[in-house]
Amino acid sequence: LPPGPVGWSAIETRSLYKKPWRWFQELNNQYGPVVYLRMGRTPTVVVGTAQAAWEILEKKSTITSSRPRFIMGQEILSDNLRGLMSEVGPFWRRWRRVLHGSFMQKTSDTYKPVQSLESKQLMWELTKTPAKYREHIERYATSVVVVVTYGRRVHDIFNDEVVCLNRETQDFLTSINIPGKYLVESIPALLYLPNFLTPWRAEALKQREKDIEYLTRLVNEVKAKMEVGHASNSFCRQLIEDREKNDMSDLEIAYTCGKFSFPTPFGAGVETSAGSIASFMLACAGFGPSFIPRAQKELDAVVGPDRMPTFEDFDDLPFIRAIVNETLRWRPVAVLGGTPHKSTEDFVYQGMFIPKGSTIIANLWGIHLNPVDFPEPHRFDPERFMSKRDYPGPWQHSSFGYGRRVCPGQYLASNSIYINIARILWGFNLTKARDENGWEIDVDTFAYTDGFNSVPLPFPISITPRSPGHVAIIEREYEVAQEEMKAYDS
Numbered sequence: 001l002p003p004g005p006v007g008w009s010a011i012e013t014r015s016l017y018k019k020p021w022r023w024f025q026e027l028n029n030q031y032g033p034v035v036y037l038r039m040g041r042t043p044t045v046v047v048g049t050a051q052a053a054w055e056i057l058e059k060k061s062t063i064t065s066s067r068p069r070f071i072m073g074q075e076i077l078s079d080n081l082r083g084l085m086s087e088v089g090p091f092w093r094r095w096r097r098v099l100h101g102s103f104m105q106k107t108s109d110t111y112k113p114v115q116s117l118e119s120k121q122l123m124w125e126l127t128k129t130p131a132k133y134r135e136h137i138e139r140y141a142t143s144v145v146v147v148v149t150y151g152r153r154v155h156d157i158f159n160d161e162v163v164c165l166n167r168e169t170q171d172f173l174t175s176i177n178i179p180g181k182y183l184v185e186s187i188p189a190l191l192y193l194p195n196f197l198t199p200w201r202a203e204a205l206k207q208r209e210k211d212i213e214y215l216t217r218l219v220n221e222v223k224a225k226m227e228v229g230h231a232s233n234s235f236c237r238q239l240i241e242d243r244e245k246n247d248m249s250d251l252e253i254a255y256t257c258g259k260f261s262f263p264t265p266f267g268a269g270v271e272t273s274a275g276s277i278a279s280f281m282l283a284c285a286g287f288g289p290s291f292i293p294r295a296q297k298e299l300d301a302v303v304g305p306d307r308m309p310t311f312e313d314f315d316d317l318p319f320i321r322a323i324v325n326e327t328l329r330w331r332p333v334a335v336l337g338g339t340p341h342k343s344t345e346d347f348v349y350q351g352m353f354i355p356k357g358s359t360i361i362a363n364l365w366g367i368h369l370n371p372v373d374f375p376e377p378h379r380f381d382p383e384r385f386m387s388k389r390d391y392p393g394p395w396q397h398s399s400f401g402y403g404r405r406v407c408p409g410q411y412l413a414s415n416s417i418y419i420n421i422a423r424i425l426w427g428f429n430l431t432k433a434r435d436e437n438g439w440e441i442d443v444d445t446f447a448y449t450d451g452f453n454s455v456p457l458p459f460p461i462s463i464t465p466r467s468p469g470h471v472a473i474i475e476r477e478y479e480v481a482q483e484e485m486k487a488y489d490s
C-alpha cells in the first residue's frame with residue numbers, strides 16, 4: 001500500500017471537514033505524492049502531484065473513473081439520477097454522451113454570443129454599483145448557464161424563483177453531504193430499517209419531491225414554448241427533441257438539465273465560474289501592480305480604446321490568456337479535484353498497490369501549489385504561463401480534472417473567464433480599496449470558503465472606469481445587448 005497515517009477513524013474524519021485540502025497537502029509533503037488512509041471504512045488515496053494524478057486518473061482512466069457511493073445525496077435524495085455522482089455504468093455513459101454533444105469545444109463556441117452579451121451587462125453593472133461586484137459576477141454566471149440550459153435569462157439572483165428554489169436544494173445537499181454525518185453512509189444495511197426508524201430518509205424524500213416539482217416545471221416551460229414555436233435553442237430543448245434517440249425519460253431530462261447546471265454541493269457550473277472570476281479580482285487587489293499595467297498595455301495595443309475586447313481577440317492576447325490560466329491555477333475552485341473518483345479494479349502504481357474500491361482524491365490545492373512545478377506558488381504570476389512547461393495535460397494546469405470524468409463544461413467555463421477578465425482589465429482600474437483615512441486596505445489572499453468548492457470570502461476592492469470614453473462604450477454596448485437578449489426574456 002502507499003504510505004500514510006495509520007488508525008484514522010470516522011470520528012477524526014469528521015473534524016477534517018474544514019479545509020481538508022491543507023491537511024492532504026501536509027500528508028503528501030510528509031509521505032510522498034501518493035498517500036493511503038482510511039476515511040471511515042473506505043480505503044482512500046490522496047494524490048498530491050500533477051504527474052502522479054495524470055498517471056493514475058488519466059492514463060488509468062478506464063479503471064479510476066467511477067464514483068464512491070453517496071447514499072444520502074445520490075440514492076435517496078436523487079433516486080440515482082444525478083450524473084455527477086453516478087458510478088460508471090450505462091446511465092452515466094448516456095448522461096456523459098449528451099453532455100459531450102452539447103458542451104464539446106465546437107458546440108461551446110456557439111454560446112459565445114450569449115456570454116458576450118451577458119458580459120456586457122456585467123461591465124455596465126460594474127460601472128453603476130462596483131461595490132456589488134460579487135453579486136454581478138454571480139448573476140452573470142447564473143444567467144449564462146440558465147440561458148444555455150433553458151433558454152431563459154436570470155436578472156436577479158435574489159428573487160428569481162428558480163434560483164431561489166435551487167438554492168434551497170443546494171443548502172439541503174450541502175447539509176447532508178458532510179462526511180460522517182449519517183451512519184447509513186458507512187453502514188448501508190440501515191437502509192433496510194422501516195421508515196419510522198429512519199427520519200433522515202423522510203427528510204430527504206420530502207426534498208426530492210420538491211426538486212422533482214420545480215425541475216419538471218422548467219422542462220415543461222420549454223416544452224410549452226416549443227409548442228408555440230418560441231423556444232430558443234437550449235440544452236433542454238435539444239434533449240426534448242432527441243428524447244427518443246437518447247432514450248431518456250422526462251424525469252431524466254429534468255435532472256440532467258437541473259442537476260447539471262445549477263450549483264450542487266459540488267457547484268458544477270455556476271459557483272465554479274463565478275468563484276474563479278472572484279479569485280481573479282482578489283489577485284488584482286493583492287498583486288495588481290505586478291501584472292495589470294502589462295495586461296492593459298497589451299489590451300490597448302491590440303484592442304484600443306474604441307471598442308471592448310471580443311472572442312476574436314483571443315489569439316492576439318497572450319498575456320490575458322496567461323492571466324486566465326494563472327487564475328485557474330492560483331486558487332483552484334474545485335480544490336479537491338471536484339467529486340472524488342473510485343477505482344473499479346486493483347492496480348499497482350510505482351510499486352504501490354491500490355485496492356479496487358478505493359476513493360481517489362486528486363488534491364488540486366497541493367497539485368497547483370507544488371513549488372516544483374510552480375515556484376513561489378502563492379504569488380499570482382501570469383508570466384509562468386507565457387511559455388510552455390513540462391506539465392501533463394492540455395491546459396498546463398489541472399483545474400478541470402482528469403480522464404473520463406474531466407469537466408464537460410471546461411470550454412464554456414474558460415470562455416466565460418477569458419471574456420470577463422479581458423473586458424474588466426480593458427475597462428477598469430482595479431486596486432486595493434481605501435479606508436476613511438485614505439489608507440489602502442490589505443486583502444487576505446487565503447480567505448476562502450470551506451466545502452467542495454472553495455471561493456473567496458467577501459473582500460474590498462476599488463473598481464473604477466479607466467476613462468469616460470471607456471464608460472461611453474460600455475453604456476453603448478449595454479443598450480445593444482439588452483435589445484439582443486430580449487429573445488431570452490420569457
Ligand code: HEM
Pocket residue numbers: 083084085096145260261268269270272273276333334337338339340341399400401402403404405406407408409410412413414
Ligand atoms: C472554472 C470553472 C470550472 C471548473 C474549475 C470546473 C472543474 C471541474 C472539476 C475539477 C471536475 C471534476 C473532474 C473529475 O472528476 O476529475 C468537474 C466536473 C464537472 N463539471 Fe466542471 N468546472 C467548471 C465549470 C463547469 C461548468 C460551467 C459546467 C457546466 C456548464 C461544469 C460541469 C461539470 C460537470 C457536469 C461535472 C461532472 C462530470 C462527471 O461526473 O462525469 N463545470 N468540473
